[in-house]
Amino acid sequence: MTNTPSSTTCPYCGDEFLLRSNKKFCSPSCRKLSAQQEQRKKQPVNAANSPTERRKQYEVYELASRMAETLYSMPPAQRLGYIEEIIQLARSGECPRVRQILTMPALIRPNPDKKYLFRRGCKSYCTISQAADRYCRSSPWNAGVAAVVRGEVPDPPTGEIVEEVAEAA
């Protein structure tokens, strides 16, 4: 090596380059890439900072709130049928997003401070997943909605719907 002291190594690509007093990297692109790498180390990609993830999560919550709206705008007598329908839809795998909603802990046991999770921001309304969870627990399923949707519990005998279930929904 015959490098003069006026040469240095780029910390990003490892290339040698002529030392200039204020330059740490060999090129603007190495400087940029290195900064991005640092940034990524500090903030892993998740819903909080990835536009795609945030968008996906938004769509899920949006659909969940539309489903809750549908449920609560129905006469109480029809609500059980609707809940049963969406549970079957989620179980069938036909609608992955409904499946995601009904198995999502953040919606089954929502944080009461997260008002956006509740219909009209009011936690006295259940989220759709909470309503489905109550239904499953007080119906012949006798299990949480996530377990029912994932097929982790045996099918209950078909037929009657208990009266008290109607009130739970």
Ligand SMILES: [Zn+2]
């Ligand atoms: Zn470089």
